[in-house]
Amino acid sequence: MLMKKWNELPKEFQTSEIKQYYDILAKRTAALIIKRSFDIIMSLLLLLILSPVFLVIAVMIKAETKGAVFYRQKRITQYGKSFRIYKFRTMIVNADQLGTLVTLQGDERITKTGKRIRKCRLDELPQLINVLKGEMTFVGTRPEVEKYVKVYSDAMKATLLLPAGITSLASIRYKDEDEILAKYPQNVDEAYINIVLSEKMKYNLEYLIQFSIWQDLKLCFLTIAAVLHK
Numbered sequence: 001m002l003m004k005k006w007n008e009l010p011k012e013f014q015t016s017e018i019k020q021y022y023d024i025l026a027k028r029t030a031a032l033i034i035k036r037s038f039d040i041i042m043s044l045l046l047l048l049i050l051s052p053v054f055l056v057i058a059v060m061i062k063a064e065t066k067g068a069v070f071y072r073q074k075r076i077t078q079y080g081k082s083f084r085i086y087k088f089r090t091m092i093v094n095a096d097q098l099g100t101l102v103t104l105q106g107d108e109r110i111t112k113t114g115k116r117i118r119k120c121r122l123d124e125l126p127q128l129i130n131v132l133k134g135e136m137t138f139v140g141t142r143p144e145v146e147k148y149v150k151v152y153s154d155a156m157k158a159t160l161l162l163p164a165g166i167t168s169l170a171s172i173r174y175k176d177e178d179e180i181l182a183k184y185p186q187n188v189d190e191a192y193i194n195i196v197l198s199e200k201m202k203y204n205l206e207y208l209i210q211f212s213i214w215q216d217l218k219l220c221f222l223t224i225a226a227v228l229h230k
Helices: 016-026 029-049 051-064 112-119 127-133 154-161 169-173 177-181 188-210 213-229
Strands: 070-076 082-088 136-139 164-167
Touching: 016 154, 016 188, 029 051, 029 127, 029 136, 029 213, 051 082, 051 112, 082 127, 127 136, 136 213, 154 188, 164 169, 164 213, 169 188, 169 213, 177 188
Parallel strands: 136 164
Antiparallel strands: 070 082
16 A cells, blocks of 8 residues: 555646645554555455355345345546445345436335344445455545546545445445435535535545544444444
8 A cells, every 4th residue: 555656646646635635644554554555454354254245145035136245336446546335235136227326215226134233334345355356454434436426626635545335434424425415406416516525525535634543443433333323
C-alpha cells in the first residue's frame, strides 16, 4: 500500500487540493505498510473462520431466489481504478436496472434473506476477498460507483489516494442513510450527492489527516459496536 511518487499519480490527481493530503500520507510509510500487512493477515484469518457462515448465507440465498449468490458491481478505488466489489446478493436479480443505485428504506427489491443479513451487515462479508486482493482495505472511504465519483471535487478525489474501505467514520455516522434518502423519493440521486455524499466526505477527508494504525483499530471497534447496537 505504499504511495506512488507524486509525478507518477494520474494527472487529475496532481492538484494543489490533493497535494496537502498526499504530503501527510507520504510521511506515514511505516503505518501504510502495517495497514496492508494487517489487511492481508486479518482477511485471510476471517475468511477461514467465517467460511461456515458464508456457506449458510449462500444456501439461504439460493433457497429463496434464483441467481448468483454474490453480487458484483463496478466501483472505484485507489487512484481512480475500477474493480468489482463482492457482496452477498440481497436483492432480486437485475435490481440495479429496476431502480436507483442507492438503496432506500423499505426498498421492495430487497429479498427476505437480504433484509436479514443487511440488518447485521453480513452482506458485506465477501468484501474480505477484495481486501485480500488489495482492491480494498478494512478502514477507508467506502467505494462509490463511477457515476458518483464523476461529481467529486478535487478535494474529494484525495480520498482515492488510499484503497476504498469496508468501514469508516462516515459509514458509521451514516449507517442509516437510507432513512435520509427516503425523504426524497423523486430525487434520490440528487439528494445522495448534495446531502449525504458531501457530508460523508468531510469525515473521509478528516480521516486522511488523522490517519494512523491506532485510528484504524478504533474505527474497527466502533463499527462492531455500531452493528451490535443496531
